[in-house]
Amino acid sequence: MICARTGILIPALSLVAAMVAAPCCAQWEGDREQKLPLQNQSDTLNCPVIACEGASIDLRLVPVDGVVLPYRWRYLDADFRGSLPSGLEYSISDDSQGNVLRIFGTIGSGTSRDQWYKCINRQNQSPVVRDRSEPTPLDAQVYLGFWIDEAPLAVEPGSLPPVTVGKRYSATVAASGGHGGYSWGQATGLPGGLSSYDIGNGVLMIEGEADPRYARTAPYEFTVTVSDSEREGFREGYFGYKLKDSEVFSLSVPPVPLAISVADFEPLNAGVELDEPVKLSVSGGAPEYDLAVSGLPAGLEVRNLDQTTWEIYGTPSLTSGSYDPYVITVDVSDGAFEQQLSSMIFSLRVNGAAIKYTTRSFPAAILQSKYEAWVDVEGGLQPLTMAITGLPDGLDLFEDINTARWVIRGVVTDAALAGPHVVAVTVTDSSDPVQEEVMKYALIVIDPDDGPPPPFITTAFLHGADEGSEYAAVTLDAVGGIAPYDWSESSGLPQGLALTNDGADWIISGSPVVGSAGDYAVQLIVRDADNQTDSVILLLTVAGSSGDDSGDLGGDTAGGNLRELAVQAGCSMNRESPPVPVWLLVVALAAAFGAVRGAAHVNEEKV
Template sequence: MSRLLLMIITLCLVLAASKLEARTIDIELQGDNGKVLGNQEKFPDGKEGDWKPYKMFKRVFLYLRSSDPFLSPPYNIVVEGGLPYFLDAYPLGGGPNHLAIYIDFASGYTEVPRDDYRGRTYNIIVSVSESASDEVTKVFPYTIEDLSPSVTTNKLTVAKAEHLYESESLSAVGGEAPYSWSASGLPSGLRIETDGAGKAFIAGTPDPASYVDSPYQVTLRVEDSSVGNPENFHEVTLPLHVIDPLELDTTELPDAWPGEKYSTELTASGGTAPYAWSLASTLPDGLEFVQRGDAAWLEGAIAEDFSSGTYPVELTISDSGMIHQELTSTLALYVREPEPVILTGNLPLAYVGFPYSVELRAGGVAPFTWEVRGLPAGLNVEVNPSSGATSIAGVPETAGAYVITLTVSDSQDPPAQSMTKVALIVTDDNPEDSNRVAMLTTYLPEAAASERYSATALRASGGSGAYLWTASGLPAGLQLSGSGNAWFITGTIEDTPAVYDVLLTVADATDPENASAATFKLLVQDSADEAPQQSGEPFTNNSALLAGAAAAGCSLGATHDSATLLALLILVLSVFLAVKATFAGHETMGEKV
């Protein structure tokens, strides 16, 4: 008996264990995953291929299964979290070992706001249990797809009046491509355009009058290519601002020269004042960037030893408008080589009927181009075709006192110019009968700072042949020395590179009142490489050389003040009158001083 009871108990335990091992619960998903099917359950045209899904959700079935043959419904089912507010989950009945639920519209919803659900994924949590000890939970992702088109462009680029509009492509999703686009509320001058690839964009140039303080309200409409779809379009309204563009009015900077004062104004327009200016680049030494009011200035003086070249000036201007504008622009500042220096400071006395030739000299960026005005009849400007040297040459025909204007242009791009005035006396005197001292030196060669100056001979004619020379304005380190008819400027320049005005006077050693004077430009550069010595005879006047006749001359530099100019003119006139007094009865023709 006891053995039989023991066997019954053992059998019950085995069966119980077998039943417990078989009681497992599983959850699996069947059916489509949230496809939008539309608001009707039939094919409008009777053709399956033409039917398009639009607004309703297809039911999603979750089948709950268990392999426990002894476990039968109902289960305890919980669907929680994640569902959009217009959907709900409904349990269905089931047979042995399974139970089903489905997802459909919640009660009262017949329209679905697409912008609330389009393209989103929700997590649906399903829990199944027969008791608290055997609960099974699974999470199912549920993605809602919208098959009607939707505009995804959510911002329009700011437009600038009278400027080509820089538009990005308009974008949409859903529906059936290709799309067609339209817009209303665009400012005058803008329109919708499409390209061959099916992309659309806003194009054009806003009219000048399109600039207003408040934005335009632009409605964009996209339609897809579906057939029979009452919801095949979507519209959005976006603000489009048209602004008065901030622009830099200054487009070029004037050239600058080392050592010279520089000042130029930079201006802007458009946008909303006040403006803020800033400089991002480094200016040449000696220049400053300052702002005064709504304008900026470049001013100062570039260092004399600063290298020539083109330097970038990078500017940033910003305005104070609600729609902030900032403009960056780079202008070119050309620091030029110094202007050419006219070295010719004296035109020796010329004689009517006798050949005359003086080569014009300048320092700077060679080769040079000369313009000469005020020459008397018979004298012309000649250019040597092989050397390029320019001379005043010919046979003067008319006596007189003339003021000759010399203008030289160098080879910079664009060329720089310098101008000076030099006196020229033309006499109808006989060279053999004149004993007047005349200065034949026409220029002083260029020099190099800290280097020895090549001995420069000073030349004169007339008088006794023995002369007394004096010089003022020589740079430190140079001195004038000599005797008789041999006088030189020598030494090593100790001064800084610059242009020095040197006044030379030559007088007869036996008659100091028999004299001639002229002012010369002496160009002192940084190094010998930049200061080549010019060679060649500066002046040829056969009659003066052969006969030792009297001559006189002086220069009138363009930089002299009016008092100095008047004094030099008086000197020229007095010399001319002294010469003419010997030959009374002759008439002086030409430009009189």
């Protein structure tokens, strides 16, 4: 038979080896019972045994073919016992076939050496077994030797700390046993971003920063392999080898949970561009991220800023105002090989568009006659409420259920109320916070018995303009006096706007030239066929091409009537206007006082 460790050819009739050795130790291979046949001529049998420190040995040598029993063993003395490797004993026992030489025990530490243990007595005699035949006994001689290796080379098992994605990782794996001079192979099966290298003294370093794409719920299983240094054996070439050992380790790289966060933001307003986009941030998981947003109001979009940040930007459409908040869903997936998905829902409220009055003037009320004037607005968040003050007795405000509009109806019967009145209209919507806009109109009550009153300008405001853009034309309105009216004496319009007569009406139209941005005090003067006049100063704001303000097409957002305290006119601004210079107020008030006519009847709001 052949020794598995050494490759040495062993005589077939040599021994029974029942040897249990630690892993990586060579083991004798053969039947559990081998016979030592006795012959009439002494035959020498070689019995080499290869083992490691710590190996358990149970070796039985059983003589057979004897003629006269029992068998007898010779040269087994104290010297023989002393020649055995530390930890081994021997005994002679009887069994059904005769006396058996048993060598047994656990090989002690420190017994390894680079030479054979020769199991002989002091006279260099090896064990001999004989029967009791006469005159010449049958016998067999056994050359018994032990080659003892160091403790088995092994990768020390153990657990490794988990990897934290985004942080530097290091851990070590150690080898023990063997002859020393270890050589490590590259660990196989490590997650991306980690690698191994030999740092000496039998230690392998696992180090790096794990690629977050490799994070997963199940641990990684990776293998390390260590080799022992090469040694020379009893005979050149027979025992040259490298011991190797491998160990599989488990390494956890748990993923960081994928999460979405939304920065705080104020309620949005329909028709108004977001001053600060709504920021969306993604954390955890592994780039590249894929993010989708659904449920946004019309006019809003999403764009990517960097690897982890998106923003919602744009201008909610004029019709996007909603009493009920929008439910926005954000879905994100990451770029890990074991992909994570995450979703979140948040509410986004869009208030109504800016409230704008589209009714620019009220018709005159004729004493003792039915009166009707519609008050129209656009924008705001439904439902809207409207309140009014300053109406002469006999007139009141109603909500028309058929058209969902407001209307002033009634009959003025008191002749003492003839003359101009300043009527304040307040509209409040359901936004959060609420929008509240006030507009003041002039309403004149005419007594037919007094003859026609002088002309009275009822145009309450001029909406704002944008330089370089077409201006939404404004038709000038007046009541009283004797038609036709002439407005040609008006002045103060910005360059690019003009007052023209289309044959039926006087209209302000055109396009403010680039560079004309600013506040303009526009004096409107109307003259009737009887050469009677009325005048009013209205504020008109032209926004720059890159300015924050823009012209509004149906409301008084950038212009106003500076004659408010003069009974002949009323004004309002739907939003805060740019500050009016002091000199402009002085001019306006002077014009207002100059426009008051002694014949005009005024109410309690008159200056």
